[in-house]
Amino acid sequence: MTGAKSEPAPKPLLRALRGERLERPPWWLMRQAGRYLPEYRALRAQARDFVDFCLNPALASEATLQPVRRFGMDAAIIFADILLVPQALGQKLGFGDDGPLLEPVDEAVGISGLKLEGVASRLEPVGETIRRCRVSLPPQTALIGFAGAPWTVATYMVEGGGSRDFQRVKSWAYRDPNGFQGLIDLLTEATIDYLSMQIATGVEVVQLFDSWAGVLPENEFERWVIAPTRRITAALGERFPVVPVIGFPRGAGLLYERYVAESGVDAVSLDTTVPRGFARERLQPRLPVQGNLDPVLLVIGGEALERAVSELRATLSGRPYVFNLGHGVLPQTPPENVGMLAKLLSQPLD
């Protein structure tokens, strides 16, 4: 070391996402902040409802930091919800015991009641969460922002919550594709504004969650998943060329490859069902991959977890790779298993 003031070394997550192969893969976990942590449950009890919690920068930033403090992940992901965007557009949002509830928009209602202008400023509390996290995170820990991808957010907006068969949203998209395009366009613009605000405020990476990408036939996947994602990556790439975008088209299966080739994402997150060999042969030569441990393995821990982590690393860490789950941390996960995972990942591969 010289006495001159030196640039800090780039953060491991950013190195991997920019295409560097690391001996020890950087890691974080989807839903790493959440109900499996007792300190999260205590924090959550301080807010009346879930939306208030997400929009309270003191609470949301603390939730963001909790898992990093306990386990030392290579990244924190801001604590928020993909449905804050529809709420900021003017749709009523609540959370019941079975998940989110929205007053549905549909072909009849249309989207004229939704207001794009000022959407990012109505989401300013998330910006404040980001500022608070940036000053508190350890220097090697990256901060990730996120949004739901337009198709996935649209499913909740049209179905009024979760769905099994996506009949309402698909019906609209099939029967009146031009009308439905209006909703997707609105969400695309809102997502660009929202993520731009997040980046301008301090996140260093963004992830687009397309949790319901896997329910569409190919033509519709192209139109409602790939095309809006490409518009988002293009717009962000122009304004913020060094900020990587991770795409997560969960369940895309046979369409993962097309998504990788056409959506413009800088890295792709793999769900649990994506075969590791396929990821190595077909995806990693194009871009860094992230994933894809089955979250159930983190619930059970022990040898099964240890073996699966070794196999994943052995297959994927020969090229740029970010360790993660294939889906979010399950609420029943014993925190000590996440500790065990942290330890496993800190060791060199045999």
Place this chain on the structure above:
Amino acid sequence: MTGAKSEPAPKPLLRALRGERLERPPWWLMRQAGRYLPEYRALRAQARDFVDFCLNPALASEATLQPVRRFGMDAAIIFADILLVPQALGQKLGFGDDGPLLEPVDEAVGISGLKLEGVASRLEPVGETIRRCRVSLPPQTALIGFAGAPWTVATYMVEGGGSRDFQRVKSWAYRDPNGFQGLIDLLTEATIDYLSMQIATGVEVVQLFDSWAGVLPENEFERWVIAPTRRITAALGERFPVVPVIGFPRGAGLLYERYVAESGVDAVSLDTTVPRGFARERLQPRLPVQGNLDPVLLVIGGEALERAVSELRATLSGRPYVFNLGHGVLPQTPPENVGMLAKLLSQPLD
């Protein structure tokens, strides 16, 4: 035509499943008997509960025949439920408003309370349903039997019903694969016995529904989906070499190709998300394919339905192909849309 008594022409479904390309593809629909038909709802009202209904040959055979009478599909599929097998093995089964409810089996309870011996004879009412259907079906209409594949049936048995994250069943399979293998083996044997009884009694084709094949990582897919299916197809193939087995590994995505190569099925049913081009290039050269119209298109009908049906036929009917949906008929489907589909499929492709 000569005056000599001639063999009746083979049924179109059987011709397609044995590898013949037909100008007009044979068709049937998963859940073609069911709640979308007013005559079904009237029939259903005659039985106290759903299990009684399935095990009443007079009612179940009538339900089987109703859609064929109305729409003239090329096949009837016996009206039954994949969970009749766990019940016949001794597990308590009921149906609530939200679907099936079973008293769960798990690692602690084990499978010692389940009884394989005599399982097919306890399912004899299904045999009687088959006999009644055989005498009533038009001569060109094939009769299809079915069972749930072991993995899918096991998910219900261990979760105690439907599931979102399959945590209980996966935990067992990950933590104690040898113990879980005992349950899968039991189901494999029960399925062989049950389908053998169905074939001996008169079904001409069987379909294995692996509705939850799509939630497993590759290693587990090989062990819990492919391997048991291979045992079933091998056992049935030995006893009944001319009866085709259609496999439906719903959601298998990137693992469809491996399933086709290794499971021993004679034909494969495609869920809605399988790209048609992939099916044509990678699957059809190996075996007949079936599918995969989005059931939502049958709810909305009209031009969107017409266009999708034409595209499917244009892509897939150059090789052996059975028209079907990618998932079951939705209860909200207007029967007249199924009539429209029947008419479309009766016409030559432009």
